[in-house]
Amino acid sequence: MSENIFDVQNITFGYDDLTALSDVSLIIKSNQRIAILGANGSGKSTFLRLLDGLYFPAKGTISAFGEPLTEDALQDDEFAFRFRRRVALVFQNPDVQLFNPTVFDEVAFAPLQLRWAKDEIKKRVGETLELMEIGHLKDRSPHRLSGGEKKRVALASVLILDPQVLLMDEPTAALDPKSRGQVVDFLISWSGTGKTVITATHDLDVIEDIADFCFVFQNGRVVGQGTPSEILADRKLLESTNLLHSHRHTHDGGDIHSHDHLHRFHEHEHE
Amino acid sequence: MNAVLDQKLKPAAPRRKKRGSFVERTLKTLVSEAERALFAEELARKDGLLQRLDPRVKIVGLLALILTTTLARNFFTIIFIFAVAITLAILSRVPIRTLATRAWLSALTFTGTIALPVIFITPGNVIYHLPLLNWAITEQGITSALYLIMRVETTVTLSLLLVLCTLWTHVLKGLRVLRVPIVFVVILGMTYRYIFVMLDTARNMFEAGQSRLVGSLDGTESRRIAAASIGVLLTKSFYLNTEVYMAMQSRGFRGEVYTLDEFAMRQRDWLALGAFTLTAIIAFWLGRQDSLASWLNFP
Numbered sequence: 001m002s003e004n005i006f007d008v009q010n011i012t013f014g015y016d017d018l019t020a021l022s023d024v025s026l027i028i029k030s031n032q033r034i035a036i037l038g039a040n041g042s043g044k045s046t047f048l049r050l051l052d053g054l055y056f057p058a059k060g061t062i063s064a065f066g067e068p069l070t071e072d073a074l075q076d077d078e079f080a081f082r083f084r085r086r087v088a089l090v091f092q093n094p095d096v097q098l099f100n101p102t103v104f105d106e107v108a109f110a111p112l113q114l115r116w117a118k119d120e121i122k123k124r125v126g127e128t129l130e131l132m133e134i135g136h137l138k139d140r141s142p143h144r145l146s147g148g149e150k151k152r153v154a155l156a157s158v159l160i161l162d163p164q165v166l167l168m169d170e171p172t173a174a175l176d177p178k179s180r181g182q183v184v185d186f187l188i189s190w191s192g193t194g195k196t197v198i199t200a201t202h203d204l205d206v207i208e209d210i211a212d213f214c215f216v217f218q219n220g221r222v223v224g225q226g227t228p229s230e231i232l233a234d235r236k237l238l239e240s241t242n243l244l245h246s247h248r249h250t251h252d253g254g255d256i257h258s259h260d261h262l263h264r265f266h267e268h269e270h271e
Numbered sequence: 272m273n274a275v276l277d278q279k280l281k282p283a284a285p286r287r288k289k290r291g292s293f294v295e296r297t298l299k300t301l302v303s304e305a306e307r308a309l310f311a312e313e314l315a316r317k318d319g320l321l322q323r324l325d326p327r328v329k330i331v332g333l334l335a336l337i338l339t340t341t342l343a344r345n346f347f348t349i350i351f352i353f354a355v356a357i358t359l360a361i362l363s364r365v366p367i368r369t370l371a372t373r374a375w376l377s378a379l380t381f382t383g384t385i386a387l388p389v390i391f392i393t394p395g396n397v398i399y400h401l402p403l404l405n406w407a408i409t410e411q412g413i414t415s416a417l418y419l420i421m422r423v424e425t426t427v428t429l430s431l432l433l434v435l436c437t438l439w440t441h442v443l444k445g446l447r448v449l450r451v452p453i454v455f456v457v458i459l460g461m462t463y464r465y466i467f468v469m470l471d472t473a474r475n476m477f478e479a480g481q482s483r484l485v486g487s488l489d490g491t492e493s494r495r496i497a498a499a500s501i502g503v504l505l506t507k508s509f510y511l512n513t514e515v516y517m518a519m520q521s522r523g524f525r526g527e528v529y530t531l532d533e534f535a536m537r538q539r540d541w542l543a544l545g546a547f548t549l550t551a552i553i554a555f556w557l558g559r560q561d562s563l564a565s566w567l568n569f570p
Contacts, residue, residue: 097518109524115529141440
């Protein structure tokens with residue numbers, strides 16, 4: 001039977017006067033691949049930060065691995081080490097996450113803070129860099145890397161802990177097609193090892209590959225949920241949450257013409 | 272109507288190209304400094320004498336020479352250390368032109384400004400009177416000014432050699448190994464890291480503004496926009512600061528920083544340390560010899 005990883009009950013969270021999340025409840029079980037879908041400003045990133053114990057709800061409760069996830073609980077070293085070891089967050093902007101002088105130091109940062117033995121850290125850093133195919137970057141400064149390389153270093157910096165739960169904030173945002181493909185490939189292979197992956201995204205093209213179940217957020221509320229195929233079939237839901245859009249589109253071959261169409265559901269009459 | 276519009280939209284007569292606003296010039300300077308940092312990293316990766324040494328040896332050795340320079344009481348010793356610095360630069364494949372532009376010229380400008388009044392205000396044997404002003408230039412004044420300039424030129428050259436021939440990351444690690452407080456080293460490292468991020472942001476903001484600007488702005492308007500941009504940049508840096516702190520917390524940071532220090536001294540590092548120590552001791556001894564000063568006819 002699957003264990004409850006996160007049990008979120010009626011949480012509300014806001015920034016000053018702005019309500020980011022309102023009365024959100026959901027349960028995430030182990031080995032699930034979850035997509036949190038929503039347009040910009042829908043509360044996806046805030047939700048991930050609440051799950052990572054970086055923010056705490058003004059109302060409602062969050063339990064992680066059957067224990068309350070609160071500010072007080074995270075003051076306790078034992079709980080904090082256990083939780084940080086099991087849950088990892090990859091931020092949307094890799095520049096935020098890469099604050100060490102070299103790639104090697106970056107990957108070694110988390111296990112050092114969790115007081116692993118230094119020999120074990122050196123060994124694991126080497127293995128993780130090879131796994132992410134960035135061994136050749138180990139002495140480079142993170143700010144000199146390309147966007148795709150930064151993303152892989154950011155991933156390596158949390159994967160070294162071999163976390164049970166991976167929280168990904170817009171993993172494919174602002175990446176070139178090759179880097180985007182590499183991230184998706186990684187998510188597919190990594191989640192196949194019995195891990196829980198929770199991905200916040202508005203990239204509908206990848207959700208069938210990276211998720212088994214989706215929650216759709218709008219204005220800080222869960223307005224829909226289901227399997228990727230169920231969500232993708234619900235055109236009304238996608239349109240109302242700004243995940244689907246109409247735009248001008250040009251075809252080649254024969255007459256070149258433009259007309260409005262829905263991007264994912266390429267269903268329209270051509271003259 | 273079109274003719275009127277055409278007339279109005281007609282480009283103005285070519286004007287002398289302006290040097291750009293203060294903000295533009297400042298940003299360009301900052302960007303060129305960032306490029307210099309890149310160049311410095313290239314130099315640090317070259318196969319030269321200093322580059323091959325353990326960073327701790329370089330830090331200790333060059334600091335010892337800097338200290339000896341500041342304590343030296345005669346020109347001969349300072350010139351001797353300066354010659355050692357030049358030799359190290361050549362053996363480390365650091366272009367003399369780089370030293371001249373980045374160290375000697377800048378140091379001369381700043382120190383010269385400070386040293387200039389010393390020539391006139393130091394009491395002693397008058398050797399010349401400035402025409403018109405009738406200000407007296409003393410032998411002791413010139414000596415003091417020369418001491419100051421030479422000391423600064425030598426110490427700046429040695430410091431620059433350390434920075435140019437050592438990866439920044441290794442300088443930080445070296446400082447850590449030498450028991451410089453970890454908080455200081457981490458702040459230094461993160462400052463260096465995020466200067467580039469904020470510089471990129473500043474440049475993007477400036478270019479975004481420029482792309483929407485037609486013609487040139489008057490001084491008041493330029494200052495207003497510059498002040499607003501600085502405010503936005505400050506807000507962004509606060510936001511970035513919070514985000515980075517959360518990213519650290521997320522990976523287990525709880526107020527104490529732990530690092531891996533993995534330097535290993537090899538035979539050549541011990542030899543270099545010995546050579547640095549010997550040079551510093553000789554220079555220190557020479558520097559304390561007042562007879563050398565009198566022999567060279569300096570007070």
